[in-house]
Amino acid sequence: MRPPVAPPLPLALLTAGALMAAAPAPGARAARILALFPTPSISHQLPFQVVMKELAARGHQVTVISPDPLKEPVANYTDIDLSFSYEILRNVKMADMEGMSGVKQMEVFLPVMHEIADAQLTSPQIQDFLRNNASQGYDLVFLEWLMYQAYFGIVHAVGAPPLVGIVSLGGFAVTYNAIGNPNNPAYNPEILSGNSDRMTFWERLQNTYSSLYLTALWNFKVFPQQETLMRKHFGEAPPSVYETEYNMSLLILNNHWTLEYPRALLPNVLQLTGLHVREETRPLPADLQAWLDGAEQGVVYFSLGSNVMSKDLPPEKLQAILRALARLPQRVLWKFENDELPGRPPNVRVAKWLPQQDILAHPNVRVFITQGGLQSFQEAVYHAVPLLGIPFIGDQPFNVAKMAAAGVGERLPLADLTEDSLLAALRRLLHDPASRERMRRFSGVYREHKARSLETALWWVEYVLRHEGAPHLRAASLRLAWYELLLLDVAAAVALAALAALLLAAFALRRLWRALRPSTAPAHHARLRKDQ
Incomplete structure (x- = not known):
């Protein structure tokens, strides 16, 4: 059995917590809540669904517009199905983006996200919603805070209620900019840079470039495109996207310093973690349970997530992986998207879909x-399973860098993956008790904070509802021009004052010198008179 990673909470505390979660906070009322979650990716949607279901359980009327409706209906919860959006995202092969810089990947995704937003806003589902529901008004709106400013x-249209931004990842530089949170690239690694917080000079230079480039891309490309798209669908009535972008009441990030790095946060920025991670395990299919139980040497679990497809790996890399796995005495369970895997060794079992959380609990x-997706990272840490990260896109290099920096996993870029390198990395992780112990301790810290994340999210959401927004939490930085925020006007004033002081001092010294130096004029005139 895997050793326990955190002490159980006292029964009285668990009971009290359950009672608190079942009813609205004191002073809260049942509210009408609208949630706009456009990204067609189940890994994005799972944390959002947890928060929305809990709000519905507390008596709020929740309407969710997303590509992933719930499979089973929930009271007080209405889905508007945009699942057709997956057809657009399927045109992008994520595996082909490995090795591409984070900022270049963002440029690739820009037109895709624009197409998704345009198709969704044009869809009969959203048009029907606007005709039939907008006039009723809402008390709060959630918006997935990525490249979706057209949804403003x-x-x-629903009355401009308080706005809560939510992200299934950690924050980008532009995410923190939107709420006025400080973000220093000297020690805060940008998600798209793939750095840890222990950066060399060149990494700090790259990190600064990534932050500045992303900010410029947002201001000069994303905003104008989204402004045009919003005007196309909503006319001239709404304020500009620039105005609404900086008018959030609350920002919820589904990442935490436990899996990221400590940073300064404003009171209206919540770092939560593992919202979708279940504490209870569910029964596995009988044949899979027996197969895992019978693995005397243990099991290696292999999945590249819901967006990166193992079947799309380059053939030479796929063959190297198969040869390496065949040399292991352990069994290997692989999420593979095709019905057959040619050359599959006897110790490897494949399936198109697997109940990942319940497998990791075995x-x-x-x-x-893993590909290093955040939700997979959170699930593995919760269950204290060491990781081998092969990152491809988005925040995956950043998450894998954290695994390596924390000593709970290893990083193996696809470009460096060979039969021998993969086998060596797996053997180190399988046979090194120190890495398992580091993961056990790491998991204990993580679990303690994960246990409070959902309760924290609910309290703050209802806080915004009780106060009809939270302008008192807004940072003064949002009222400043960019040159004021960077203190360039202050620096200019100080520089001018210093220059004026130097000029005044030089002028005074010159006058003093003239006043004090001996005059040669009388002696010169005396010599002239004598000569005459």
Whole structure:
């Protein structure tokens, strides 16, 4: 059995917590809440669904517009299905983006996200919603805070209630900019840079470039495109996207310093973690349970998530992986998207879909080969399974850098993956008790904070509802021009004052010198008279 990673909470505390979660906070009322979650990716949607279901359980009327409706209906919860959006995202092969810089990946995704937003806002589903529901008004709106500023048109169509931004990842530089939170690239690694917080000079230079480039891309490309798209669908009535972008009441990030790095946060920025991670495990299919139970040497679990497809790996890399796995005495369970895997070794079992959380909870699972997606990272840490990260896109290099920096996993870029390198990395993780102990301790810290994340999110959301927004939490930095925020006007004033002081001092010294130096004029005139 895997050793416990955190002490259980006292029964009285658990009971009290359950009672608190079941009813609205004191002073709260049942509210009408609208949630706009456009990204067609189940890994994005799972944390959002947890928060929305809990709000519905507390008596709020929740309407969710997303590509992933709930499979089972929930009281007080209405889905508006945009699942057709997956057809657009499927045109992008994520595996082909490995090795591409984070900022270049963002440029690739820009037109894709624009197409998704345009198609969704044009769809009969959203048009019907606006015709039939907008006039009723809402008390609060959630918006996935990525490249979806055109959705501000919906926010204003339903009465411009308080706005809560939510992200299934950690924050980008532009995410923190939107709420006025400080973000220093000298020690705060940008998600798209793939750095840890222990940066060399060149990494700090790269990190600064990534932050500045992303900010410029947002201001000079994303905003204008989204402004045009909003005007196309909502006309001239809504305020500009620039105005609404900086008018959030609350920002919720589904990442935490436990899996990221400590940073200064404003009171209206919440770092939460593992919102979708279940404490209870569910029964596995009988044949899979027996297969895992019978793995005397342990199991290596292999999944590249819901967006990166193992079937799209380059053939030479796929063959190197198969040869390496065949040399392991452990069993390997691989999420593979095709019905067949040619050359599959006897110790490897494949399936198109697997119940990942319940597999990671199995005591025989000893290593998780992952693409480094945040939700997979959170699940592995919760269950204390060491990681081998092969990052591809987005925040994956950043998450894998954290795994390596924390000593709970290893990083193996696809470009460096060979039969021997993969086998060596797996053997180190399988046979090194120190890495398992580091993961056990790491998991204990993580679990303690994860246990309070959902309760914290609910309290702050209802805080915004009780106070009809939270302008008192807004940072003064949002009222400043960029040159004021960077203190360039102060620096200019100080420089001018210093220059004026130097000029005044030089002038005074010159006058003093003239006054004090001996005059040669009388002696000169005396010599002239004598000569005459």
